[in-house]
Amino acid sequence: MEWETVIGLEIHAQLATKSKIFSGASTAYGAEPNTQACAVDLGLPGVLPVLNEQAMHLALRFGVAIGAEIAPYSVFSRKNYFYPDLPKGYQISQFELPIVGQGVLDIEVEGETKRIGVTRAHLEEDAGKSLHEDFQGLSGIDLNRAGTALLEIVSEPDMRSAKEAVAYMKKLHTLVRYLGICDGNMQEGSFRCDANVSVRPKGQVEFGTRAEVKNLNSFRFVEKAINHEVERQIDRIESGLSVVQETRLYDSDLDETRSMRSKEEANDYRYFPDPDLLPVVITEALIEQARGELPELPDAKKLRFKEQYGVDEETAVLLTHSKDTADYYEAVISASGCEAKLCTNWMTGHLAGALNKDGLDITQSPIGHVRFAGLLARIADNTISGKIAKQVFEALWHSDQTADEIIDQKGLKQITDTGAIEAIIDEVIANNAGQVEQYLSGKDKVFGFFVGQVMKLTQGKANPGEVNAMLKEKLKR
Amino acid sequence: MALTTEEVNKIAYLARLGVDEKDVDSYAKELSGILNLVEQMSSVNTEHVTPMAHPMDQVQRLRADEVTEDDQRALFQAQAPEIEAGLYLVPKVID
Numbered sequence: 001m002e003w004e005t006v007i008g009l010e011i012h013a014q015l016a017t018k019s020k021i022f023s024g025a026s027t028a029y030g031a032e033p034n035t036q037a038c039a040v041d042l043g044l045p046g047v048l049p050v051l052n053e054q055a056m057h058l059a060l061r062f063g064v065a066i067g068a069e070i071a072p073y074s075v076f077s078r079k080n081y082f083y084p085d086l087p088k089g090y091q092i093s094q095f096e097l098p099i100v101g102q103g104v105l106d107i108e109v110e111g112e113t114k115r116i117g118v119t120r121a122h123l124e125e126d127a128g129k130s131l132h133e134d135f136q137g138l139s140g141i142d143l144n145r146a147g148t149a150l151l152e153i154v155s156e157p158d159m160r161s162a163k164e165a166v167a168y169m170k171k172l173h174t175l176v177r178y179l180g181i182c183d184g185n186m187q188e189g190s191f192r193c194d195a196n197v198s199v200r201p202k203g204q205v206e207f208g209t210r211a212e213v214k215n216l217n218s219f220r221f222v223e224k225a226i227n228h229e230v231e232r233q234i235d236r237i238e239s240g241l242s243v244v245q246e247t248r249l250y251d252s253d254l255d256e257t258r259s260m261r262s263k264e265e266a267n268d269y270r271y272f273p274d275p276d277l278l279p280v281v282i283t284e285a286l287i288e289q290a291r292g293e294l295p296e297l298p299d300a301k302k303l304r305f306k307e308q309y310g311v312d313e314e315t316a317v318l319l320t321h322s323k324d325t326a327d328y329y330e331a332v333i334s335a336s337g338c339e340a341k342l343c344t345n346w347m348t349g350h351l352a353g354a355l356n357k358d359g360l361d362i363t364q365s366p367i368g369h370v371r372f373a374g375l376l377a378r379i380a381d382n383t384i385s386g387k388i389a390k391q392v393f394e395a396l397w398h399s400d401q402t403a404d405e406i407i408d409q410k411g412l413k414q415i416t417d418t419g420a421i422e423a424i425i426d427e428v429i430a431n432n433a434g435q436v437e438q439y440l441s442g443k444d445k446v447f448g449f450f451v452g453q454v455m456k457l458t459q460g461k462a463n464p465g466e467v468n469a470m471l472k473e474k475l476k477r
Numbered sequence: 478m479a480l481t482t483e484e485v486n487k488i489a490y491l492a493r494l495g496v497d498e499k500d501v502d503s504y505a506k507e508l509s510g511i512l513n514l515v516e517q518m519s520s521v522n523t524e525h526v527t528p529m530a531h532p533m534d535q536v537q538r539l540r541a542d543e544v545t546e547d548d549q550r551a552l553f554q555a556q557a558p559e560i561e562a563g564l565y566l567v568p569k570v571i572d
Binding site: 018023025032035036037039044050054055097132135137140143273275278280281 | 533541542543549559570
């Protein structure tokens with residue numbers, strides 16, 4: 001039988017606020033355990049949560065970016081369950097009236113554009129962390145993360161393969177970073193994903209029973225975990241068993257999912273409006289403000305890059321997947337005054353390669369956009385050849401000097417004196433009578449040998465195009 | 478609307494409340510009474526009424542996004558039964 005996969009994703013994006021969603025404790029990552037957990041975060045008696053206005057603004061910015069309905073009236077609810085990293089015994093979340101309603105996100109998979117529905121996005125607080133090792137049979141609890149502002153973005157079950165799920169997740173990841181609402185750091189848990197996965201016979205309208213796979217903290221794991229889960233479900237059905245609706249945990253070491261039985265009983269969360277918090281009223285003015293804060297969005301930027309700089313789809317994606325990369329690219333074009341093609345080639349070629357090799361992103365590039373532009377300008381005005389430029393690039397990477405300083409210091413300027421090049425060509429021809437004869441008898445391949453000799457004698461400082469033309473002319477005689 | 482004893486036991490478990498088995502019947506009766514009281518609302522036409530999220534007719538106040546809390550770990554942990562390396566220690570819970 002042919003099976004169809006159905007996937008919906010819940011993504012938790014940690015909002016880029018300095019303080020927590022309901023308290024004035026810091027959200028800075030990596031502090032000593034429990035030094036950033038105040039009385040509100042600990043759920044001590046008598047405390048009162050007060051909403052962080054920036055968390056609301058950032059959620060609204062996301063809402064307008066995906067063209068979502070924004071509720072004029074939004075309510076916080078208590079989601080009740082017991083776990084030691086949740087000191088109050090409930091998580092403040094949103095249930096019936098989330099801040100962001102239905103919106104859409106377009107993804108590209110294998111050249112096709114597909115529209116994925118976003119059901120809702122709601123504000124909630126994060127829980128703390130449990131550490132299960134080294135405490136003589138006890139668990140250690142760090143509540144620094146408790147109360148950090150999260151935006152939970154829930155998709156419609158619109159994805160039909162692990163590839164589509166990854167494309168959607170990447171698209172959201174790019175978007176939240178463009179919007180400046182989340183740093184997107186997956187190692188630190190700022191951007192996490194749970195996947196609802198089910199299978200059904202192809203052509204069937206009703207959905208199959210779904211399992212929720214948790215703990216997907218990289219794009220690669222999302223793909224692997226979903227593929228694994230789909231196989232597991234098909235195996236069960238084909239061997240006459242049924243799929244159980246449950247929460248499963250992905251184990252990246254074993255590449256398998258396993259049931260989290262302890263969560264089963266707890267799935268009855270008994271949501272109710274939190275009496276400690278009043279309804280939030282979203283005025284038209286607040287929505288307008290959020291709209292005013294929108295930067296150029298990734299899709300619009302990609303389109304503009306294709307038109308303005310003549311790059312193809314693949315290159316446009318490369319240049320715009322992060323706003324920092326796109327900004328760097330445009331800064332280089334404007335600072336160097338070079339044509340876009342040269343900048344594109346060097347950015348996606350040498351610079352991208354060198355960054356990749358050292359595991360750096362563009363913001364960590366040893367070569368800032370000004371020095372990079374300085375190099376490109378010297379290629380464009382023929383001061384140096386492409387070959388020498390690679391040498392200058394290396395030197396830029398390992399020093400703070402400018403391209404001009406390096407070219408001067410190392411004497412790398414291209415020889416523009418045609419008389420000097422001519423003399424060298426004459427010398428090469430005179431010293432290699434054998435090769436000249438071969439060339440004249442029709443062995444065109446020998447031509448490369450002459451070019452190589454001339455470049456060697458000029459230490460690469462002659463313009464290859466010019467050398468080619470002059471050589472051809474000389475050898476004709 | 479009448480609650481069964483199973484439902485009472487389930488609610489008690491979810492809320493982690495210890496309920497004496499001999500009290501379950503009377504709890505079921507009393508809780509059902511409360512539900513029946515609320516049930517009267519069903520006879521009222523509420524089609525054009527916005528559900529009330531809070532009894533106070535006010536709007537949530539917001540705070541500026543500023544760090545205003547100092548580290549008071551030592552004070553808070555003085556009340557904890559067990560701590561180690563800055564962590565609160567609790568009976569092991571693992572999935």
